[in-house]
Amino acid sequence: MGKTADSRATGARPDPVRSFNRWKKKHRHKQSQKKQLRKQLKKPEWQVEREVISRLMQNYEKINVNEITRFSDFPLSKKTLKGLQEAQYRLVTEIQKQTIGLALQGKDVLGAAKTGSGKTLAFLVPVLEALYRLQWTSADGLGVLIISPTRELAYQTFEVLRKVGKNHDFSAGLIIGGKDLKHEAERINNINILVCTPGRLLQHMDETICFHATNLQMLVLDEADRILDMGFADTMNAIIENLPKKRQTLLFSATQTKSVKDLARLSLKNPEYVWVHEKAKYSTPATLEQNYIVCELQQKISVLYSFLRSHLKKKSIVFFSSCKEVQYLYRVFCRLRPGVSLLALHGRQQQMRRMEVYNEFVRKRAAVLFATDIAARGLDFPAVNWVLQFDCPEDANTYIHRAGRTARYKEDGEALLILLPSEEKGMVQQLLQKKVPVKEIKINPEKLIDVQKKLESFLAQDQDLKERAQRCFISYIRSVYLMKDKEIFDVSKLPISDYALSLGLAVAPRIRFLQRMQKQPSKELVVSEDNKVTEPRAPSLTNDEVEEFRAYFNEKMSILQKGGKRPEGTGYRPDSGISDKEEEEKEDEEEMDEKLRRAKGSPLESVPSSEESQKDREAPAQFLDRDDEEDDDGLEADFFKVKRHNVFGLDLKENKTLQKKEPSKSSMKKKVTKIAEAKKVMKRNFKVNKKITFTDEGELVQQWPQVQKSVSKDTEEEDDAGGINLDKAKERLQEEDKFDKEEYRKKIKAKHREKRLKEREARREASKRQAKARDEEEAFLDWSDDDDDGFDPSTLPDPDKYRSSEESDSEDMENKISDIKKKQTMRKRNNSEVEDAGPASRDRKKTKWETLEPLDTGLSLAEDEELVLHLLKSQS
Numbered sequence: 001m002g003k004t005a006d007s008r009a010t011g012a013r014p015d016p017v018r019s020f021n022r023w024k025k026k027h028r029h030k031q032s033q034k035k036q037l038r039k040q041l042k043k044p045e046w047q048v049e050r051e052v053i054s055r056l057m058q059n060y061e062k063i064n065v066n067e068i069t070r071f072s073d074f075p076l077s078k079k080t081l082k083g084l085q086e087a088q089y090r091l092v093t094e095i096q097k098q099t100i101g102l103a104l105q106g107k108d109v110l111g112a113a114k115t116g117s118g119k120t121l122a123f124l125v126p127v128l129e130a131l132y133r134l135q136w137t138s139a140d141g142l143g144v145l146i147i148s149p150t151r152e153l154a155y156q157t158f159e160v161l162r163k164v165g166k167n168h169d170f171s172a173g174l175i176i177g178g179k180d181l182k183h184e185a186e187r188i189n190n191i192n193i194l195v196c197t198p199g200r201l202l203q204h205m206d207e208t209i210c211f212h213a214t215n216l217q218m219l220v221l222d223e224a225d226r227i228l229d230m231g232f233a234d235t236m237n238a239i240i241e242n243l244p245k246k247r248q249t250l251l252f253s254a255t256q257t258k259s260v261k262d263l264a265r266l267s268l269k270n271p272e273y274v275w276v277h278e279k280a281k282y283s284t285p286a287t288l289e290q291n292y293i294v295c296e297l298q299q300k301i302s303v304l305y306s307f308l309r310s311h312l313k314k315k316s317i318v319f320f321s322s323c324k325e326v327q328y329l330y331r332v333f334c335r336l337r338p339g340v341s342l343l344a345l346h347g348r349q350q351q352m353r354r355m356e357v358y359n360e361f362v363r364k365r366a367a368v369l370f371a372t373d374i375a376a377r378g379l380d381f382p383a384v385n386w387v388l389q390f391d392c393p394e395d396a397n398t399y400i401h402r403a404g405r406t407a408r409y410k411e412d413g414e415a416l417l418i419l420l421p422s423e424e425k426g427m428v429q430q431l432l433q434k435k436v437p438v439k440e441i442k443i444n445p446e447k448l449i450d451v452q453k454k455l456e457s458f459l460a461q462d463q464d465l466k467e468r469a470q471r472c473f474i475s476y477i478r479s480v481y482l483m484k485d486k487e488i489f490d491v492s493k494l495p496i497s498d499y500a501l502s503l504g505l506a507v508a509p510r511i512r513f514l515q516r517m518q519k520q521p522s523k524e525l526v527v528s529e530d531n532k533v534t535e536p537r538a539p540s541l542t543n544d545e546v547e548e549f550r551a552y553f554n555e556k557m558s559i560l561q562k563g564g565k566r567p568e569g570t571g572y573r574p575d576s577g578i579s580d581k582e583e584e585e586k587e588d589e590e591e592m593d594e595k596l597r598r599a600k601g602s603p604l605e606s607v608p609s610s611e612e613s614q615k616d617r618e619a620p621a622q623f624l625d626r627d628d629e630e631d632d633d634g635l636e637a638d639f640f641k642v643k644r645h646n647v648f649g650l651d652l653k654e655n656k657t658l659q660k661k662e663p664s665k666s667s668m669k670k671k672v673t674k675i676a677e678a679k680k681v682m683k684r685n686f687k688v689n690k691k692i693t694f695t696d697e698g699e700l701v702q703q704w705p706q707v708q709k710s711v712s713k714d715t716e717e718e719d720d721a722g723g724i725n726l727d728k729a730k731e732r733l734q735e736e737d738k739f740d741k742e743e744y745r746k747k748i749k750a751k752h753r754e755k756r757l758k759e760r761e762a763r764r765e766a767s768k769r770q771a772k773a774r775d776e777e778e779a780f781l782d783w784s785d786d787d788d789d790g791f792d793p794s795t796l797p798d799p800d801k802y803r804s805s806e807e808s809d810s811e812d813m814e815n816k817i818s819d820i821k822k823k824q825t826m827r828k829r830n831n832s833e834v835e836d837a838g839p840a841s842r843d844r845k846k847t848k849w850e851t852l853e854p855l856d857t858g859l860s861l862a863e864d865e866e867l868v869l870h871l872l873k874s875q876s
């Protein structure tokens with residue numbers, strides 16, 4: 001307490017000078033701070049930004065990959081960091097850690113990492129930073145191009161870009177097929193970051209005025225190996241031609257291209273190769289469990305159905321090799337009602353539908369998506385539990401991408417591959433080579449639900465479904481037939497008729513190319529070595545034969561492209577919509593058949609040039625992908641025909657009954673337009689039949705086709721012999737012109753005359769009808785005369801009216817009128833004695849008598865009456 005009293009005594013008087021000095025110091029500091037802040041605020045925003053940018057750029061060189069765990073460890077702009085944080089991206093993944101720094105330093109990067117490892121952000125972050133560094137504005141135009149192989153992937157990338165880059169002021173655009181080109185063209189010039197598919201981009205490069213990429217800073221190829229394969233070769237070469245050589249290029253994929261040729265095409269400068277999982281034990285995510293089952297082709301549908309029935313609460317993707325399989329099996333499975341919601345995604349759908357399906361599958365917790373390989377790459381559907389590969393993928397890379405739709409970014413997932421016995425060895429070997437750990441599991445036969453009977457009954461009731469089943473059948477056989485790897489895919493080992501039955505088809509549709517291969521239609525039953533009669537199997541094809549077809553198709557595609565028909569715009573790209581080329585395709589059918597025949601018959605004629613063959617060998621996927629994803633109808637129609645045929649050794653009797661039951665193919669055929677017919681006729685050089693008749697004078701007259709009249713036919717023939725004389729030709733044309741005009745005038749006159757005659761006839765008819773009506777009226781008057789002895793002239797038709805309308809008819813009329821008048825007078829006279837009359841007639845009579853002068857006879861009334869009676873009697 002005492003201590004307190006002391007201190008109070010000493011501290012109660014602080015030195016006022018000292019405290020003033022302290023206050024003064026504080027005040028001065030505050031003032032200088034305020035001054036500095038004011039100075040800072042006075043700086044224009046761009047200057048502040050520029051200072052920040054230069055500070056960031058200085059830090060690029062200091063990036064140490066080993067020290068980076070978060071995005072904020074990179075020298076990134078506040079706007080990008082904010083966007084990442086808002087999207088809940090904080091920690092970096094391995095590929096992001098290793099590539100973002102290199103990309104910020106302006107290097108060309110080739111990045112490869114497992115599926116679902118975050119490659120999208122690995123290129124989107126550098127994209128945003130590149131334009132930020134340059135303070136890019138909409139006036140600067142296109143700064144970055146991001147190319148994706150499919151529309152869905154482009155859309156997904158665009159959405160991530162929007163999310164992460166929302167704090168920046170750049171404009172971004174999504175340019176994919178299936179939308180209005182004009183609408184896109186109006187906006188494309190103001191876009192800074194363009195996410196697109198190759199075909200559509202090239203279409204804009206070709207067709208949109210003012211669209212250019214001269215300012216381009218960065219090119220990104222997502223799924224680069226796919227973009228650079230032969231499927232997009234021509235398109236990509238044309239695109240690259242339009243891009244400036246001085247730019248940064250980033251390539252990303254889970255299965256990166258190592259082809260030097262590809263990289264040379266892109267003119268990369270000292271690219272940095274980043275293979276994140278190169279030394280990893282497996283090339284697929286560790287959280288992905290992978291199995292395969294082996295089953296017969298005819299069992300596959302039942303296996304799928306049984307699988308779905310036992311995974312009702314799961315989200316699964318089922319991959320098929322063609323659109324038509326997806327189309328048919330999706331429909332049929334919807335009818336089977338497995339108890340889980342089904343969706344289908346393939347290249348033949350309308351763009352709107354594709355987007356709807358995509359978004360629906362993203363939203364759903366439990367659903368099954370039937371898809372072609374358009375969904376195989378890059379798509380990031382959340383929480384997919386299962387990936388089922390119903391048809392064997394064409395190679396291990398396709399397998400990796402398909403399976404990678406599950407087990408993404410630290411999540412678990414399962415993949416199941418269905419293999420045919422003939423596919424097992426080759427495929428499993430390939431997968432193991434690619435470090436894909438797959439284990440075989442067995443189907444529990446007790447759990448297998450056979451659905452074949454149900455499918456048969458569906459098809460019996462629904463013709464459309466049956467046709468789909470037939471198309472599905474052919475499509476599948478074709479896909480196997482055209483697969484490059486003959487070690488795995490052997491069409492001769494397929495139990496074709498059993499497969500048809502499993503689809504619900506009583507009889508397998510005819511496959512023309514296979515039949516041609518067989519060439520011996522009678523050898524439908526094959527006798528095996530142990531003398532057992534076995535089912536016929538499809539003939540096998542040599543690699544060379546397949547190459548020939550591929551080469552032919554490639555040739556055809558490039559011709560179409562050269563002809564100004566750009567792949568995507570016209571429906572020849574995987575990411576395009578449905579093309580409207582049926583007519584042309586029909587037309588080409590003959591040509592294809594011919595090619596096929598030649599390919600088999602005289603190889604020398606059809607073997608493509610070595611260069612072409614080489615190309616095709618390098619890129620087997622090109623034709624298949626394009627074909628599967630969008631042009632199923634078209635190209636298939638070129639090779640295959642669905643026809644009832646005795647392919648599988650059914651005896652004639654049985655076949656006949658079947659033919660009776662089944663409507664003939666001709667009735668099922670697509671409508672052929674007149675144009676297509678006409679083109680065909682012209683192509684075949686057919687001559688149309690002439691119809692020639694003779695006149696009474698024995699003159700020949702060609703009735704069909706009509707011959708054009710001409711004044712100077714002979715002269716023309718003369719001239720033709722000696723070349724074209726322009727003056728004469730001019731004269732002749734003028735004469736022809738006159739002649740034509742005269743002919744035309746004559747025709748018009750004749751037409752008018754005919755019209756006038758018709759009108760006259762109609763009037764005559766009308767007047768006849770009126771006359772008849774008057775006769776009836778007359779009859780009526782006759783009848784009324786019983787009561788009325790007066791004559792009313794107003795009941796008569798007006799002769800003037802008739803004269804004015806038609807003089808020629810008036811004479812008859814007048815005669816008739818006079819007849820009627822006469823008759824009336826007669827009747828009047830006869831009936832004048834009748835006194836009683838109706839009120840109306842009495843009035844009329846009154847008016848008549850009122851007009852006459854009264855006659856004074858000088859007699860009495862009774863005498864007058866007597867006189868009148870006497871006169872009347874004497875008259876009659």
Ligand SMILES: Nc1ncnc2c1ncn2[C@@H]1O[C@H](COP(=O)(O)OP(=O)(O)OP(=O)(O)O)[C@@H](O)[C@H]1O
Pocket residue numbers: 088089090091092093096113114115116117118119120121253254377378379380404408409
């Ligand atoms: N740093 C991150 N933090 C959290 N999640 C991330 C991160 N990076 C990516 N992801 C998430 O991981 C998932 C997969 O990412 P992404 O689609 O980029 O993979 P990918 O490597 O491109 O796959 P694919 O090879 O199949 O194209 C996405 O859902 C994404 O949101």
